[in-house]
Amino acid sequence: MRVEIWADIACPWCYIGKARFEAGLAAFAHRDEVEVVHRSFELDRDAPPAAGVPVLDMLAAKYGVSRAQAEEMEARVAEAAAGEGLAYRSDRGHGNTFHLHRLLHLAKAHGVQDALLTALYRANFAEARPLADPDVLGALAEGAGVPAAEAARVLADPQAYAAEVRADERAAAELGATGVPFFVIDRRYGISGAQPADVFRQALEHARTESAGPSPAAADADTCGDGSCAV
Template identity: 35%
Template sequence: MKIEVWSDFVCPFCYIGKRRLEHAMEKFAHRDKVTVEYKSYQLDPTAKHIPGKDYYETFSELKGIPLEQVKVMNQQVAEQATTVGLTYHFDTAKYANTFDAHRVAKFAETKGKGKEITERFLHAYFTESKLMSDHQTLVELAGEVGLNKEDVKHVLDANLHAKNVREDINEARQIGVQGVPFFVFNEKYAVSGAQPEEVFSEVLEKVWEEEAKKPVLQSLNPNKQGTSYCTDDGCEIKE
């Protein structure tokens, strides 16, 4: 089974949804037959870090939402994160553009480190308040998961893997993704949002069961008499 996950590194529900899927997979009997691929998505392609303004202020101005309402809303999200063992620090988070981080993630995939870099980047943003648009930060984080820092620096400086990121984003548009996280199972079944763990468990079982079913053919022969056929023992001609 293949699961494709569209997400963004600054999407709070993407990290929560990721954990819930992982918890469901831990209980899934066929988890060793499942591969997960993370796809790029940007909630705000025009986002940029504004020094001197904290996350709440930036979000409030961009979305036109009162500051206190932003704080309450994000506190509720942070409380949800704790239910899956995650710690969010919105008070020190740094609003940033994630395009370059996605490029590094695409490079990490070529080195077999796609899942590792996704986890590291999400933790860095929500728990450690790292600036995810800063190149040196991205290089250091990539080095922590085993990537060569000089290679990562070259990826960033040469604008490599930008095409791969845009392809993921364009694919998301084509299949109707309007928000993330967005999960696609075996290119046939879609789950939108950070659904409860039970939902992911049900989907895993349903997809596995349906994909494992052998097609049953129904005979259209009008009758068995007068049928010529061959078996392992030879061929018979019926009159």
């Protein structure tokens, strides 16, 4: 059984959704049969490469709200993160994530994709580290098991793994994903948004026992304020 997860490192609900999915997977009796593959999805392709825009300013501009309202939005997400035992900071920057996705494809080639994704989420949301800094990324990649020289090479070459990132994004569009996180089980069963852990467990059980027949409708979530981040 394969579970593909489309997500963006800039998406707080992807950070939360990963934890909830993992809790659901841990409760699934046949978890050892599950292969998890992380796929690329950019929420904001037009964001500047450097994460120099404070996330609260970005949210206020994107949704046409005041800074105080943006803080309230972030407080609700922080509460959801805390419910999963995750630290969450709103003093982080916002920027383009294409280089991060390319690095994750390199990590996949070394069999440490999940470890690097976990490190990137933690660095962004729990530590508010500057993910546009090659030195920061190099250290995170090396800590996850990616050779430092290879990480540096990929970060220095904007074409390295670019085709793989775009291929993931085309696949997401073909599957009808308009936001993340987006979970697909065996290219048959879809779950949209950071659903509760039990939803994931039930979906895995259903997929295992109902391997034939038409695909059911995906479980939906709405916007970045309620379980998923829309483009």
